Amino acid sequence: MNQEFPRGDPCTRSARAILFDMDNTLFDLVGAQVAACDSVAHHLGHNDGDELFLYFLTGSHGFESTENIRQYMEERRIPINGMFEQACRIYAREKLRYITPYPGVRKTLAAIRKRGYAMAVVTDAEHTDATLRLEKCGLASFFDCMMTYDKVGVKKPAPDPFLAALDAVSARPEEALFIGDSPRRDIEPCKHLGIRTVYARYGDRFSKTRDPIGADFVIDCMDALLSIVADIPVALSRTGP
Template sequence: MERSIKAVLFDMDNTLFDFLEAKLTACKRMVEHLGGGDPEDMLGYFLRGTPGFEDLENIRDYLLDNELYSQEDYEVCCRIYETIKLEALVLYPGVKQTLEILKEQRISLALVTDAHSNNAMKRLERMQIKEYFDIIVTNDMTGAKKPDHKVFYFALDLLDICPQQALFVGDSPGRDIEPARIIGMVTAYAAYGDRRHYSDNVEADIVLSGITEVLDIVLENKKIEENVK
């Protein structure tokens, strides 16, 4: 890949850790408390799109639709959800190793997420990886969500690089890979984290079976660049 990669930009949820599994674990605990319901169905409410992916209204709607609602149970379920979705988080294998080596290679690192900064910081601190990132771009900073190109350009401007100097790593073909590719970034599809929309036909420069494969891309790029010099 004959480009000078100066920075790697990562999506967060389901790219660095399995957030869907953590949310499902939270749903299981809520169902246990309620003594009824189905955790997969409850998770489906969070995946509807409206209200948002982390909106507590999803819990209220599920309880009402399944005739399980009481104000007390709703409040308890909200507390369970907020606690367990963090406690159940697990980094994908090789995440810290990958971030450490990229930093050693003096590659700038950015996190670009649709999460609110409050939620993003809680997850990053829980996983103990916040310090690896030079910049963290969240929904409340940009006023937009992916696939809006504004989000990507916001991060690139902070890094002071052009799209052709950046590699974007994400699990969503539509929200991560396509917009990053359109504006000229190198793209790496985190297929290992895409449990909802996985496809063999994603138009990405690289398809990743694990996050450590990012190192192969960047280190090979640096080797080519050094040989040219």
Template sequence: MVSVWKNVQQNRPEILKAVLFDMDNTLFDFVAVKLIACREILSYLGGGDRNLKEDPAELFSYFLRGTYGFEDYENIKDYMQERKVFTEQAYLQCCEIYDREKLQNLELYPGVRDTLEELKKLGLRLAIITDSDRYHARARLMKVGLLDSFELLVSADMTGTKKPDPAHFLFALDILGLKPEESLVVGDSIKRDMAPARRLGLKTAYASYGDWRPTEETEQCFDFQLKTFQDLIGYIGTLNGMLCSDRYIKKNQIDP
């Protein structure tokens, strides 16, 4: 049995041709590594003060304020200054710890690598659309061994803006030469990924397994919910009118 079995509808105009992935918390748990980085910063700053070591969530909360970007070092500086532990040397060391620990502790969600390989076998074009800058995005993808898995990377420094601004999605569609209905967006944020993509007419798969935020929207503004990354295979098979793999056929007890 071949690994891909196509089922009619060859002339279907809206057949899926590309998948645009958010990166952080969609491919890997980025909040987890940020908390590890915050813990290591507090351990460095705390010395004999156990209070600084006990709650990395307190430092992490500074990144959530919206005063600066989610990855901006100024959040660390504010924390240090408000607790009167700021020195230029210590600040630079904390920034180094922050970047090092985030990168070293990155691990893919289960099934990501195999699923991406299967999508490529189906002839789908794969891209990353991230609010990270290009340097850090490439470093993270290299760390988890996925840098060569995507033909396009769209980052915040390339578009000059961040999601939910539509620029990331439009940039990717333009470079790939595709229509919105020919593409699927996969992301963990309803507000920043699902809602803007759907408004543009792209198909949407909500990676709820990676959404660490409180509920952002009351309405279901996505087409499909992924409870695991591997769920993507079955959904794309449904979209394209095909059964994507022996595994999918067996799982759903379908006789080809």
């Protein structure tokens, strides 16, 4: 589907669903990864956790793959047998420990839920990891569903995860609002689908210009989402397709 955002004021058209990216939108995953890399490097007798984190950014193995730790160890001639599995356990434990919601997230989600919107998470994380992170932050109960990589089989910016979430909450693209930190993986695909977009600029760690590329709204803290949602009418229940 290639049509652009339908005409009309994004604040005046009603909505029935609010969709959220998870990592770096609801909480600072990058900060947690950096802290976990520090712990792993220290355990392995090195003080270059920032260098370990760079392996996660190269794209060679994936942003969350522990194969990045293996490569780091191999290039430093650190014995793999026995130590790699232990390093992975430390990384997973410390990453989860450092994950906490951004300021205002719980209050904002509670207010949105109170207004009657359906709410869903759309993430490239695996379902098990997404569940652990949301439960660690005390956010799992706010969402009606999660669309994760292992459920959909493709990652953003492919349209499939967004369309699956819309189907799960019985909403059309024009009846939804999506909040995410990545212009390329969140904002652009939603624009093409006709979903209204909120660029969570506060969580964008990777864009050089932090250009919202035509997002309908830009926020620099989660609390700012409340004033946007307050101006959007809640759609009445629909009985037809």
